[in-house]
Amino acid sequence: MQLILSDRHIDLSGIEPSIPFIDLSKRNIANCVGCFGCWTKTPGKCVIRDDAVAVYPRIAESDRVMYVSRIKYGSYDTTMKTMLERAIPVQQAFIRLLHGETHHVQRRVAPKQAVVIAYGDLSAESKKIFRQLVARNANNMNFASYRVVFVPECDVEATVRKEAMAWAKS
Amino acid sequence: MGKIMILNGSPRAPKSNSKQYAEMFSKACAAETEYFAVTKTNHQAICHAMDGFSDVLLVFPLYADGIPVTLMRFLDTLAQNAPSRKPRVSVLINCGFLEPEQNNIAVAMLRLHCKENGYPFGSVLQIGSGEAILSTPFRILVRAKVKKLAAAIVAGQSQTWKVTMPISKGMFLKASTRYWVHYGKRNGITKEQMATMQIEQ
Numbered sequence: 001m002q003l004i005l006s007d008r009h010i011d012l013s014g015i016e017p018s019i020p021f022i023d024l025s026k027r028n029i030a031n032c033v034g035c036f037g038c039w040t041k042t043p044g045k046c047v048i049r050d051d052a053v054a055v056y057p058r059i060a061e062s063d064r065v066m067y068v069s070r071i072k073y074g075s076y077d078t079t080m081k082t083m084l085e086r087a088i089p090v091q092q093a094f095i096r097l098l099h100g101e102t103h104h105v106q107r108r109v110a111p112k113q114a115v116v117i118a119y120g121d122l123s124a125e126s127k128k129i130f131r132q133l134v135a136r137n138a139n140n141m142n143f144a145s146y147r148v149v150f151v152p153e154c155d156v157e158a159t160v161r162k163e164a165m166a167w168a169k170s
Numbered sequence: 171m172g173k174i175m176i177l178n179g180s181p182r183a184p185k186s187n188s189k190q191y192a193e194m195f196s197k198a199c200a201a202e203t204e205y206f207a208v209t210k211t212n213h214q215a216i217c218h219a220m221d222g223f224s225d226v227l228l229v230f231p232l233y234a235d236g237i238p239v240t241l242m243r244f245l246d247t248l249a250q251n252a253p254s255r256k257p258r259v260s261v262l263i264n265c266g267f268l269e270p271e272q273n274n275i276a277v278a279m280l281r282l283h284c285k286e287n288g289y290p291f292g293s294v295l296q297i298g299s300g301e302a303i304l305s306t307p308f309r310i311l312v313r314a315k316v317k318k319l320a321a322a323i324v325a326g327q328s329q330t331w332k333v334t335m336p337i338s339k340g341m342f343l344k345a346s347t348r349y350w351v352h353y354g355k356r357n358g359i360t361k362e363q364m365a366t367m368q369i370e371q
């Protein structure tokens with residue numbers, strides 16, 4: 001399973017076979033309210049029944065993901081960050097040791113090859129922090145491997161298309 | 171001595187651990203403090219109120235390895251509605267993991283945000299095991315560090331402290347499992363139900 005999760009529209013026409021694409025900017029996704037319902041009331045399900053509940057199962061089952069996000073001060077901007085926060089039903093409340101650190105146990109989450117396409121605040125400091133963030137995401141989002149690609153905003157679509165075409169050929 | 175705005179950026183502010191940390195800070199602080207919690211609708215009001223403060227203490231939990239969106243959205247509004255005199259920004263962050271270092275990246279993000287927007291950066295307290303530590307005897311360790319944080323902010327210093335439960339990782343795994351099993355039990359959910367591998371099924 002493959003998935004492209006983006007905070008903006010990307011024209012992927014002509015790429016065959018097609019790759020599932022979710023434009024988060026067109027989805028209705030509320031902030032996580034930190035209620036722990038997905039861990040302790042309805043395990044594996046978020047209690048907020050908006051568009052996020054159709055997205056995090058797709059993230060979980062995909063073994064190849066591409067995240068496309070604006071970044072600022074070394075963070076995903078709010079559109080992508082909102083979805084990533086809402087994806088915690090894919091984890092359990094329980095804690096395990098991973099690489100000697102404490103992390104949440106994952107539910108049925110496929111190990112992933114991840115590509116993160118980042119645009120926006122591309123200062124050296126922002127890029128450094130963002131790289132550290134994705135490295136930490138790798139532990140908490142089950143990335144078996146990952147690449148971070150920084151691109152100017154004008155090159156986002158071309159870069160995503162190039163990556164998607166490489167997926168389609170492989 | 172200045173006046174400190176304590177700003178709770180937790181998505182569950184009224185019932186949050188961050189609120190308890192904020193109260194602990196307020197009690198420990200020699201300077202006058204005033205507490206605010208970020209909501210969807212009060213961003214502008216907080217920005218306007220900020221004019222009367224020498225310092226802001228951001229209190230929030232780690233979310234998905236970074237700053238919670240609740241606080242990020244407020245920072246967006248603040249960038250467009252900056253106070254005429256920018257206060258010094260300090261941070262009190264907690265995460266549920268044992269290692270307070272897991273908060274490092276969120277702190278780095280805030281340092282950069284402050285640098286980019288012209289806010290002086292103050293002191294930091296990073297708390298590990300922050301979901302549970304307040305309900306254990308180790309609460310006194312947190313209180314001691316919160317006192318140091320308060321003193322540093324009043325003195326205009328830039329320092330960083332970390333605190334967590336002084337137990338082994340193995341003990342932490344057992345203790346956190348007990349904590350969460352008890353949490354689920356209050357909702358009528360068993361440990362086995364909480365440990366389901368199913369997602370949305």
